[in-house]
Amino acid sequence: MAPVGVAIGLPGPVDPRTGLVYAAPNLHGWEGIEAGRLLADRLGCRVAVQNDANLAAFAEWTAGAGRGTRDFVFLTVSTGVGGGLILDGELVTGAAGTAGELGHVPADLDGPPCGQGHAGCLEGIASGTAIAERARAALAAGERSRLAAVGDSLDARDVQAAAEAGDALAGRLFDEAGRALGRAIGGIVNVLSPEVVAIGGGLLGAGELLFTPLRAAIGEIAFAVPLRRCRVVPAALGTDAGLVGATAWAVRRFTAEG
């Protein structure tokens, strides 16, 4: 028996109305692909296409940290920084379908570029990739750190381990990442006044290394009134969020379509 429908999450900007994948930076050959139509033809059923971070946001809103809210923001911090918005009980996709790219907001006028080449973008400071890149740059500039012993394989986990062991450079990089995330969240609180902001992704393994500066920085930007009505919490669903979100989104989409 063919399924009634399939929902698929893709790592890049998509238009959920048409099923078009604009680009997928980490998937070779996926630019301008009509994924919804191609998959529907092959599978013989309806196919809903969504961005993977939007699906994770929808999952956290449906069954995780944002359950029971009307206005919810999800931020995921790992290799990159992504997110999704639920406003007044609806997943926000915007005119092009691509809304919710919370990793690509300005964070620092003079900051390094993110993976997409935006100078001073949040992802260029706060992603795992950025933390490792900035550690390498500091070492190349002669800064002393136990990270010098790691070599070419250096990644954000090494920086986390060094920070936990008291390394000054590693600690500073997590502090700056946390502060940048906190300020971005403070800005989001001002713009949207969400009830809950949930933060997920691999970098959450760093715990208070990230959360302490993050929480402190929110108040540097956010107005007191919306901040009092907002809880900032870790996401609840872990790596299952994409799968849960795809299922919940499929039910929502195909029920709405009848």
Ligand SMILES: [Zn+2]
């Ligand atoms: Zn960017």
